Every structure is written in structure tokens, then in C-alpha cells.
Amino acid sequence: MIGIVNYGAGNIFSLTSALERQHLNYGMVNTEADLDKYTHIIIPGVGHAGAAMKKLEQTGLVGPIKALKKPVLGICVGMQLLTDHSEEGDARLMGIFPLKTRLFDKNQGIKIPHMGWNNIEHKNNPLFDGVANETQFYFVHSYFIEYNPIFDIATANYGTPFSAAIQKDNFYGVQFHPEKSGTAGELLLKNFSTLTP
Amino acid sequence: MLSKRIIPCLDVKDGRTVKGVNFVDLKDAGDPVELAWQYAQQGADELVFLDITATHERRKTMIEMVKSVARQLNIPFTIGGGITTIQDAEALLNAGADKISINSAAVKNPALIEELANAFGVQFVVVAVDTKLVEGKNRVHLNGGRLITELETEDWIRQAENRGAGEILLTSMDHDGTKQGFDCGLLNTITQMINIPVIASGGAGTVEHFIEVFEKTGVDAALAASVFHFGEIPIPDLKQKLKYHNIPVRL
Numbered sequence: 001m002i003g004i005v006n007y008g009a010g011n012i013f014s015l016t017s018a019l020e021r022q023h024l025n026y027g028m029v030n031t032e033a034d035l036d037k038y039t040h041i042i043i044p045g046v047g048h049a050g051a052a053m054k055k056l057e058q059t060g061l062v063g064p065i066k067a068l069k070k071p072v073l074g075i076c077v078g079m080q081l082l083t084d085h086s087e088e089g090d091a092r093l094m095g096i097f098p099l100k101t102r103l104f105d106k107n108q109g110i111k112i113p114h115m116g117w118n119n120i121e122h123k124n125n126p127l128f129d130g131v132a133n134e135t136q137f138y139f140v141h142s143y144f145i146e147y148n149p150i151f152d153i154a155t156a157n158y159g160t161p162f163s164a165a166i167q168k169d170n171f172y173g174v175q176f177h178p179e180k181s182g183t184a185g186e187l188l189l190k191n192f193s194t195l196t197p
Numbered sequence: 198m199l200s201k202r203i204i205p206c207l208d209v210k211d212g213r214t215v216k217g218v219n220f221v222d223l224k225d226a227g228d229p230v231e232l233a234w235q236y237a238q239q240g241a242d243e244l245v246f247l248d249i250t251a252t253h254e255r256r257k258t259m260i261e262m263v264k265s266v267a268r269q270l271n272i273p274f275t276i277g278g279g280i281t282t283i284q285d286a287e288a289l290l291n292a293g294a295d296k297i298s299i300n301s302a303a304v305k306n307p308a309l310i311e312e313l314a315n316a317f318g319v320q321f322v323v324v325a326v327d328t329k330l331v332e333g334k335n336r337v338h339l340n341g342g343r344l345i346t347e348l349e350t351e352d353w354i355r356q357a358e359n360r361g362a363g364e365i366l367l368t369s370m371d372h373d374g375t376k377q378g379f380d381c382g383l384l385n386t387i388t389q390m391i392n393i394p395v396i397a398s399g400g401a402g403t404v405e406h407f408i409e410v411f412e413k414t415g416v417d418a419a420l421a422a423s424v425f426h427f428g429e430i431p432i433p434d435l436k437q438k439l440k441y442h443n444i445p446v447r448l
Contacts, residue, residue, distance in 0.1 A: 013293040017268045047318040106392050113320045113363055115394050116417060117200045117242055117447040136200060136447045138273055140295070140320045158199060180273045180295060182237070 002026040002193060003038030007059050009052035009077065010044035018179035022190050032064040039070055040193055045077030049101060049143060050089020052077050062094055071195040072171050076141060079166070079173030088143050096171050097151055099163075101143050108159035113142040120164040120176075122154035127165065127172055129191050135184045137164065137176035145175065170197050200447045201411050201439065202242040202418035203432060204396060205425040207232055208249045209278075212262060214426065215249070230265045236425070237272050239432040242447055244270070245298065245366070245396075245420060247325075248278030249341060260292045267293025275323055277366075281309070283316055290317060298323040298366055301339045304346060304353070307360055314361025323396075324362040326354060328383065329370040335383060342370045350383070351390065358391045365391065366420065368398040376402025379410040379419065388415030396420050404430060404438050411444045 002019060004012060006028040019026050026042075029035055043065070045052050056062055065072065074082045081093050086101035093101070104112045117136040122128040137156075144162040147155060154165035156175070165174045172192065178185035207214045207229050214229050233244055246266070248259070263276055276289050277298030286297050303310050303324050313322045327338045328350040335350035354365055367387060369380035379400045388395050394417040397410050401421035407430075410419050424430045436446045 011290055011293060011295065013264065013291060014267055014295070017293060018271065020268070021271070046320070048315075111392050111394050111417065113393070114199065115320065115364060116202050119198065140273070142319065177273070180271065182271050186271060 001038050002040045002042055003029040003034060005029045005041060005043045005056070005059075005061060005065070005078075007052070007055045007061070009055050010046045012044055014177075015042065015044050015075070015179045018186060018189055022186050022193075024189065024193050029061070030059070032061060035061075035064055035068065040195065041065070041068060041070060041072045042192075043072065043074040043078035043081060045075065045079075045081060047077060048088055049077050049080045049086040049093065050091035053081055053086075053091050053093055056081060066094060066096060069170055070197050071192065073192050074171075074173040075179075076175060076177060079175055080143060080145065082166075082171055082173050083145055086143060097145075097166060097168055097173075099145050099148055099151065099166070101145055103143050104159060110159040113140055114144070114158045115140045118156050118158065118176075120154045120156045122165065123152070125153040125165070125167060126195060127167070127174075127188060127191050128154065130187055131184050137178070137181040137185060139164075139176045141175060145173070198445045199417075200242065200445045201416075202396075203240075203407070203435060203446070204243045204245055204418050204420040205232075205236045205241050205432075206245045206247060206398070206420045206422045207426075208247050208422060209259075209262070210249060212259060229262060230269060232426070233266050233274070234269050236432070237270055240436055240447070241272065241432055243272055243418070244274040246274060246276050246278075247298070248276075260288055263289055263292040263294055277323070277325055281306075283312055286313055286317065286321070290321065296321055296323050296364070298325045300325040300327065303357065304337060304339060304348065307356065310357055310360040310362055314363070319361050319363035319393075322362055323364045323366050324354075324357040325366040325368065326350060326357070327368045327370050338370055351386065354387055354391060358393050362393060364394045364396065366396045366398055369400060372400030373398070375400055376424070378402065378406040379414075381410055381413045384410065384416050385414040394418065401430075404435055407435060408439060408442050408444065411439065412442065
């Protein structure tokens with residue numbers, strides 16, 4: 001069963017609806033003790049990374065999440081929280097990935113936010129089982145995680161190559177919104193639910 | 198590569214979808230939830246729901262309808278109409294809306310754009326602008342085109358971007374309902390002027406109009422209603438033809 005970290009930064013209704021459409025059971029994680037109830041943990045998140053980090057800190061869940069050995073999936077800002085730092089609010093984040101979350105550079109002739117469907121190139125990680133390469137996912141973000149070959153499991157391009165998905169041990173992150181990415185996104189959520197630690 | 202988006206717009210009144218010709222003379226075109234689901238199956242990239250009576254009659258957008266849509270739909274959608282406060286927007290966010298669109302409320306209280314962007318992020322805030330050419334100037338109109346304002350369209354859009362709009366939905370009232378094509382001249386001016394995504398709206402009648410707006414302007418998305426609602430342009434056909442013209446689309 002999937003536990004959703006409920007820290008007040010995001011559109012949880014869309015996520016829970018997507019899980020329901022896939023017949024995946026879920027519950028909410030409000031306290032450290034709740035983490036034990038679930039086999040898989042999702043950290044959702046939209047909005048401001050710095051503000052989201054403050055909210056997550058207020059729940060007291062940062063330490064316990066970092067110590068988890070079960071599969072954890074950060075979505076959008078939830079993914080960015082797993083990195084060291086975000087330029088959004090010059091915020092220090094969880095530091096699970098030694099990566100930085102940076103603002104897209106408008107001098108590259110791109111519009112910000114990066115909003116819409118973009119294709120990804122993935123590296124056959126189990127999270128993308130059954131997802132064809134170059135499949136498009138729905139992105140909406142102004143900040144991105146720098147491409148790093150060690151942690152990158154899917155790459156997208158918007159002015160610059162960036163990580164559409166990352167993995168380190170049991171920690172996963174996706175910059176796009178699987179709950180809004182059609183059938184491919186629903187498949188990814190289903191894949192996550194079957195990952196073993 | 199980022200795809201150009203095709204966005205059916207569902208104008209909603211009393212829980213039913215309607216589409217007016219030049220925003221008058223409403224026609225019933227179906228149940229919004231069912232239509233939304235069908236559009237997702239057809240390959241629509243996103244949906245916009247506008248409660249077209251909301252501003253005029255001061256009614257709030259229906260939260261229950263938004264929830265029903267969010268339960269069924271696996272693509273993003275925007276809700277507009279009658280949103281005047283942070284609380285309105287938050288209720289819609291919690292009901293599953295990906296973005297909200299504000300129009301009159303932003304003109305009357307431009308600081309609302311900043312408040313919404315600060316509270317929920319710029320990606321959540323679409324500023325919808327209805328424009329009409331009056332004595333050689335593009336002027337912002339309110340209340341579905343009923344009310345002219347002092348604002349010049351270019352100035353207002355620039356201000357909206359500076360205040361934190363994440364996207365502009367630009368409807369040409371001169372083109373809306375005519376099926377004679379999008380206002381490519383104005384759309385081109387606007388997309389060169391700002392650095393946030395722009396949705397073209399008003400005037401779609403044929404597939405060629407969509408090709409034209411993507412080839413001649415820098416818009417990121419094209420929105421239409423009746424040509425989709427009445428099956429005049431099937432979305433899969435439209436996307437195939439856009440692809441044939443080397444316009445990036447999601448198939």
C-alpha cells in the first residue's frame with residue numbers, strides 16, 4: 001500500500017484519483033509512525049520548493065524519510081526536495097541526491113515555465129517498464145534538476161538537457177506529473193507500486 | 198521537444214457545456230465530465246473549463262464538477278470563471294484543478310495575480326485576456342466582451358507577466374465565433390513580447406487555421422470549442438495534419 005506524505009504542498013486529489021483509477025490502495029502519512037504502515041511512499045508537491053521544504057520540516061518527517069529503505073517517489077517539487085538545494089528561495093533541501101535544482105535560463109530563448117508535454121529518453125529503469133522511449137509526459141515547472149549521469153534514469157530537453165527522472169538506491173523522483181500524463185503516467189505509478197526495496 | 202498543445206474549451210453553465218457565437222446565443226453541447234473524458238481519449242492535451250456566467254452572475258465555479266472531472270481525467274485541466282480570491286483558487290486546487298484562469302478579477306485587482314502566484318506558484322495562474330480592436334487599438338474587454346476597459350491589451354499582458362502570470366490565454370473577440378482563423382497578427386506580437394506560454398483562442402474553423410497559428414506565431418497552444426464539440430475537426434486528424442506540417446504534437 002502506498003503512503004502519501006501529507007504536508008500541505010500539492011494537489012493530492014489528482015494523485016489519489018490516478019491511484020484509484022489504477023486500483024492502487026493508499027493512505028496518508030502525517031506522522032513518523034505512519035511511515036511504517038506503507039510499503040511505498042510518495043512525496044507529492046507543487047508550488048514553491050523553499051516553501052514546500054519549510055512545510056515538510058514542520059511535519060518532522062525529513063529525518064525519518066531520509067532513513068527509509070522502502071521505495072520513495074518524489075513528484076515534481078516532491079522530487080526537487082530530494083536534492084541538496086534549490087535556487088527557488090535559495091533553499092537547502094533534503095540532500096538525498098547531491099544535485100542542485102536550478103532555474104531555467106530564459107536567455108536560451110525558452111519560455112518559463114516549461115509547461116506541456118515533452119518526450120523523455122529513459123534508461124530502462126523498472127520505473128519505466130512498458131513505457132516506450134520518447135513517450136511524452138506532462139511537465140509544468142520553472143526549476144529543473146541538472147543532468148547528472150550517475151542519478152539520471154530519464155532525460156528531457158528544454159533549452160538544456162535535464163533530469164526527467166532520477167534514482168538513488170530506494171529513492172526515485174520524477175519531474176513530470178504521472179497523475180496527469182495519460183496512460184503512460186498511470187503505468188509509471190503502477191510500476192512504482194511494484195518496486196521492491 | 199515540447200509539443201504544441203490542442204485544448205478543447207468547455208464553456209459551462211449550470212453544469213452543462215455551452216458555446217456561444219461571439220459569446221451570445223448559447224447552444225447546449227453536452228455533459229462536461231463525459232465530454233472531458235472523450236477528449237482525453239481522443240488525444241486532447243489539456244482542457245479548459247470556463248464558467249461563462251460566473252463573472253456576470255457572481256457565481257462560483259462548481260467544486261463538485263471539478264472533482265468529478267479530476268477523478269476521471271488523466272490529463273491536466275484549467276478552471277476559469279468567478280475566481281476572485283485566494284480561497285476560491287485553493288478550493289479548486291484541492292478539488293484537482295491544475296490551473297486556474299482569472300480574467301475580470303485580475304483587471305479589477307491586479308495584485309490578485311501576485312497573491313495567487315505567491316500562494317500556489319506561477320504555474321497555477323493563467324491570466325485570460327479578451328481583446329477587441331477598437332479605433333485601431335487592442336483593448337481589454339471584460340464580462341464576456343460586454344465591457345470595454347481603459348487597458349491596452351499589450352500593456353495589460355506585459356503587466357500580467359510581470360506580476361506572476363504563468364500563462365496567457367488570449368481570446369480575440371473579433372475572431373471568436375467567426376471560424377475565420379486565429380488573430381495571428383496580434384498573437385505574434387504578444388508571443389514576441391513576453392516569455393511565458395500563450396494559448397491562442399478565438400476563430401478556429403478549419404485544420405488550416407491551427408497550422409497557420411503554429412507556423413506564423415510563437416503560441417504554445419491553440420484552444421477551440423465548437424469545432425471540437427460538434428465533431429467538425431476530430432482531434433486525431435488535426436494532430437496528424439499538424440505533424441505532417443512538422444509541428445511537434447503528442448500522438
